[in-house]
Amino acid sequence: MAGKQKRLMRFRSTKLKEGMIRMKKFTKEAVKRAGLSLVAAVALFTITTSSASAASAGKVIVKVNGATISMNDASAYITKENYTLVPLRFVSEALGAKVSWDNKEKKATVEVSEPAQKKVTVVLYANDIVIESPAEPLLITSAGSPATMKNNRVMVPLRVISEGLGASVGFTAKTGGGGIVSVSTPWKTPVQPDTPAPTTTPTTNSEYTTWTPTADQKVTGPVVFKPLTWDSSTRTLSFQLPSTIKHGSEEWEVTSGLRDSGKKDRKLETGVEQKLVGLSEDFMVAINIDYEPRSVGIDCYYVMSKSYASKHYGYKGLVDDGLIVYDSHKNMVTLETVYKALGIAN
Incomplete structure (x- = not known):
């Protein structure tokens, strides 16, 4: 048993080092292409200690533009560093972003084109995340908690990816444990299977005076x-x-x-x-x-x-x-x- 544990620890250590090397290589090449210096930023989904511990102990509900999201692949969870991780598939299915996965480099690229083009790149086990936009300087920021594997699913930090794409993210702790993560996007997101179909006619850009309650x-x-x-x-x-x-x-x-x-x-x-x-x-x-x-x-x-x-x-x-x-x-x-x-x- 001791031998197995040592081999497992060596395997995890090797994977972590590989992820860090891949991210260093990627970020150096990206910065070189952009001709910019590195910009450090703090990931923005730090919850207060009391709220974080309560959320970790209970169910985490994720909402996108008001719709509760069902995650069939794997449930969202909060790490010991107080960051919410979600399945990579959630990003494409719930946020409507284009997601590509490079299995050789263990690298995920997430992109949106509305209201402006944004691209976020994450490498498995690496803490750095790269945010690119034609209109803004290249940004390399800390995810706080790196992308990881859980039950054969790639889990990625929700807040830094969402906000890197231009969305807003908030957290509401619930009494007795758990909490609600609310993501608001300035672009249209896919209709979720568990979301009731709208019973009112959507308003146009110039009309905000008609509302029929359900x-x-x-x-x-x-x-x-x-x-x-x-x-x-x-x-x-x-x-x-x-x-x-x-x-x-x-x-x-x-x-x-x-x-x-x-x-x-x-x-x-x-x-x-x-x-x-x-x-x-x-x-x-x-x-x-x-x-x-x-x-x-x-x-x-x-x-x-x-x-x-x-x-x-x-x-x-x-x-x-x-x-x-x-x-x-x-x-x-x-x-x-x-x-x-x-x-x-x-």
């Missing part, structure tokens, strides 16, 4: 938006979310988080009044409603400034002090439109 949204919408008010003069968003929403025999769990430009993403407590004062021009509040016994995402509302919607969600209307709501069916409408559709006088 049966579930007629239940969740009033709970979320009736107590929600926006004061544009002080940039204050006020609301109060319950911890759960009862619907028949089911009890849906409510979680929320805030992303505000220049500040750390943070979880928002439910069951108490939230008064977010002095929000920046670029902010977004995510409100997730899930039914855990069936691992079902009931609803997801992103309430955001029009500036944030313009930069990250393809909003092309007038950018003023009003707010935009993006729902789980990819409908994008003004907050006033939601009030009107739900019969809320605000």
Whole structure:
């Protein structure tokens, strides 16, 4: 047994060294071609110690543009360094990116062309990730936790790849363990098999004033938006979310988080009044409603400034002090439109 363990340790050590050599060779050649110096950057998906340990102990749910993603190949998990790893196949199937795999070099290349061309390169067992774009300097950044193999599946760091392609990533810890990773992309992503088909007509670039709530949204919408008010003069968003929403025999769990430009993403407590004062021009509040016994995402509302919607969600209307709501069916409408559709006088 001791001999087997030593051989296994030598094998892992050799694989790690091979990965590091391949990445060094790749990065030197890439920098030489670009004529640029190396730029160090810190990977951005560091969770606080308490949130990380809670997430590691529970189920990790990944959502892309509000849709809960089923991972049949392998489940997402959080490493001891507090980074979320997902199957490489997830990147192509859920994010809609073009993925190529060089088995000889053990190297994955991930590309998108919208809204701008971006390419991210990852080498198995190597910590460095290369991000390339015609419009920006070549960037070599640390993944924090390198790509690895698990159950014969290539697992890659979600946040640094997603944000390298131009997406936004947030994390909401759940009470009792686990959490939700939310990925928002400025490009269209594939429709997931477990995502209900939209029941409303998608809005056009110039129309954000038509919204027909689904049966579930007629239940969740009033709970979320009736107590929600926006004061544009002080940039204050006020609301109060319950911890759960009862619907028949089911009890849906409510979680929320805030992303505000220049500040750390943070979880928002439910069951108490939230008064977010002095929000920046670029902010977004995510409100997730899930039914855990069936691992079902009931609803997801992103309430955001029009500036944030313009930069990250393809909003092309007038950018003023009003707010935009993006729902789980990819409908994008003004907050006033939601009030009107739900019969809320605000």
